[in-house]
Amino acid sequence: MARKRNQKTTPDYADIGRFDTFPKLLAYNARTYPTEVVMREKDFGIWNAFTFADYQRKVRQYALGLRALGIQRGDCVGLLGANRPEWVWGEVAAHAIGATSLGIYKDVLGEEAAYLIQYAEITAIICEDEEQVDKLLELGDDIASVRVIVYCDPRGMRKYDDPRLISEEDLCARGDALDQAEPGLYEAEVEKGQGDDVTILCTTSGTTSKPKLAMLQSAPFLRHCLDYLHADPKCPGDDYVSVLPLPWIMEQVYVVGQQLIARNVVNFVEDEETTMADLREIGPTFVLLAPRVWESIAAEIRARMMDSTPFKRFMYDLGTKIGLKALEQKRRSWFADAILFRALRDRYGFSFLTSAATGGAAMGPETFKFFHAMGVPLKQIYGQTELSGAYTIHRSDDIDPETVGIAFDQAEVRIDRPDEQGVGEIVGRSQGMFLGYYRNEDATNADKRDGWMYTGDAGYIDKRTGHLVVIDRVKDLANTSTGVRFSPQYIENKLKFSPFIAEAVILGRDLPYLAAMICIRWSIVSKWAEQKNIAFTNYTNLSARPEVYALLRDEVERVNETLPEAQRIRKFLLLYKELDPDDGELTRTRKVRRGVIAERYAREIEAIYADRDAIDVDTTITFQDGSTARIQTQLRVETLLPPDDPTTRQAAE
Structure with missing residues (x-):
């Protein structure tokens, strides 16, 4: 679907003071x-x-x-x-x-x-x-x-x-x-x-x-949408492919609010399964994808390399290595582009991108760096539904994979009750501040005070760049029983950079050490198993295979090498099913509901910390159509490091 790209550089935005609905x-x-x-x-x-x-x-x-x-x-x-x-x-x-x-x-x-x-x-x-x-x-x-x-x-x-x-x-x-x-x-x-x-x-x-x-x-x-456009301009004729669910606040911003102001073109794909093919046909100017989608694309790229020839794998490894090294030096490698990244951008419809964004959940720095090395102008955004979506973003010449950028011109961010390291609750306000929660005055008064939104997220302002750094939910920051403080989300994002890991839940709050419950990425692990001539019948059966445990052990150990000793994962198990919004384990935007996980998998968690090697599972799962299925299996607990490893005590001290 070849078209001449929009060449306009000065956006002509509508008068939203006059046309305010x-x-x-x-x-x-x-x-x-x-x-x-x-x-x-x-x-x-x-x-x-x-x-x-x-x-x-x-x-x-x-x-x-x-x-x-x-x-x-x-x-x-x-x-x-x-x-x-x-x-x-x-x-x-x-x-x-x-x-x-x-x-x-x-x-x-x-x-x-x-x-x-x-x-x-x-x-x-x-x-x-x-x-x-x-x-x-x-x-x-x-x-x-x-x-x-x-x-x-x-x-x-x-x-x-x-x-x-x-x-x-x-x-x-x-x-x-x-x-x-x-x-x-x-x-x-x-x-x-x-x-x-x-x-x-x-x-x-x-x-x-x-x-x-x-x-x-x-x-x-609308005022907030205009503020966003000043931070990340779009022009008439620019193409956007609508992928994320329209009930989500950011899709409301992109598809309804910004579209009416900036007059860009919104493209709706035929079906979820045809999304990537349709995106390539359009060749959008800007995209907004959830972290899980970017992670899936990165995982798919690495999985395809598993199927390729030794020469192509060599060229992929070489191009990636050179591209990431150039990124560290704040430049692009023409050589890596020529042998690898230009073809990847074309394959996924990213050739014409002038802006790409991700938000709704945290993204691991490894995934972020990979796409920047590819030449995708990816920016992290941060915000809440209550403030009409994102109100911080990276500027084009000021990208930091560890942060979510700076506030829009008409928005503000501050840190409430910071500790010695400057970490506290993120408090923000924007022109899109919500009026309140529908029929819930108590919740409104708890979250909205003196014109500010108390987000419940923990973070700090980087003194060097002025960027906002989001760590985790305040309530999710945890300490082990030995006094080691950690962010579950940070470690989970590192794990999910692996093409073989779809979801991960880090355990350790008020417990002696960190452990993980991991969901394999079915589409890729099943392909890997077929290549290795490993017999399996379904997700549950595949996740229990010793060969898959060995594969995931390598992935977890690779992440452990990047973590402080006290925050390394000592044990893990592979869950017999994927975490699912239909089971209440994830929100509809794919955020982990830790309370539900702790309750639903209490026996599995107890087995990990009771030094048991395995646990028998007999449970029922519910599918989207309301039907149920019984699962009977045995979960193996894999030990990576001795739970009483002295490094845990030394690091805590």
Whole structure:
């Protein structure tokens, strides 16, 4: 899909002081730039383009259609499904008639969906397809507030007769009919909207409990998006590929807020499995990917090298070594680029990148350095849902893999109650400060004080660079029983740089030494096993193989060499399943819920510290469709260093 790249260097941003809501800003863009392409969606292998005129027409139809169905100002409209243009149209349409919007992750289980729908009192939900409709209909009376369920994909829907169901086509037809009956109604509703109206209810990550709903207002949100654009500019015509879930605050920033201000093009992939191929076709100008995605790409690259010829492996090792050495000297190696990195950038669609970002969780410095050596202009961002997403970022000429950069021009960061090393709680504020948590005044008062957001994250300001360094959650920083202080997240990120490790949980709080529970990366370890002619049947069986334990032992020992002696991993075991959001072990943004892990794997943790060599497991796991499976296996506890190694005591002293 070859196109001339955007050459504009001076962004021309919209006047968000005058157009202070999404619908007002969209109407201005549709009047001023009606033929400008702003969205593409791949469907059956074809990229379908949508202009600002198309965007405005659809939002108008959706808004008036919802109004015709009885949705009023002050109601809440839910959005459930994959990233699609219809998702965005539905959100802006809800705001146009004075309703709030709440995005729900497409892979939520029924219980999670019911909680959010009940809590926000959602009256209408716009769904992607039959799968999401089934999820809602199964909830029955648990979602009594829902009066309208709109489905966008009609395939498989003929068999349903629920009176709440309506097709997207019918919704648009009702909108057109109301538009003809009451000309000017849409414009009048849009003008009623004010910038200080609460328009977005956005779920927090919920690492310790059920997610809270942050109340965000249009004008502060748009001002914050503009502040972000000043720190990391985008121009009309720049391409962005929407990969991360739209309910996440940063995808709201990139796909909705920044797009309406900067008029860049948002591209929606055909399917999750085609993401990398579609990304290569687009060749985006900027991307935002979660750390786990960057880690997966790095792991895939190294896994492909396992399948290649000895000569290619030699060239990969040589190119990587030279590229990383050049990076240490703050330069790029033309030789490494020629023999390796240029081809890698082309393969993954990174050839035209002018900006790349990662956020939502910490990224290991090794992964960050690898992509910079490749020539990917990767920047770390940091923020919270409550502050409308990121408010710190690396500047293009000031990159540090150990930090998350500096605050935006209109944002501030400080450290509260720092210790002797300057480490304390990170406190921030931005123009996008949330109004409060929906129906939760106590939590609002606890987190938002005197105009500042108390993040619960531990960090410090690097005195040399002025950059913010994020260490871990304050509550997750821990000490062993011997007095060794450590950050679980820091060590976990080092482990996840390995292509064979998908997730890791570091143990050791109030215990004698550090240990790890590790999940293998199935796609790569299974390929490795096939190459080694190792027989296996499934994930559980493969993770228990002695050859896999030997492989992972090498990986953990490699990480141990980079850690202080007192913080080295003494023991580890390989879990019989992947950590999963559906089991409550991870949040929907893939953050570890340590409380759940400690409770669910209490027997495994006890076995590690009781000096047992193995533990029998007999448990049941739940799949996304609600079905269950029984797992019976034996977990082996691998000892790397003697638990009573004197270096532990010496380092602690």
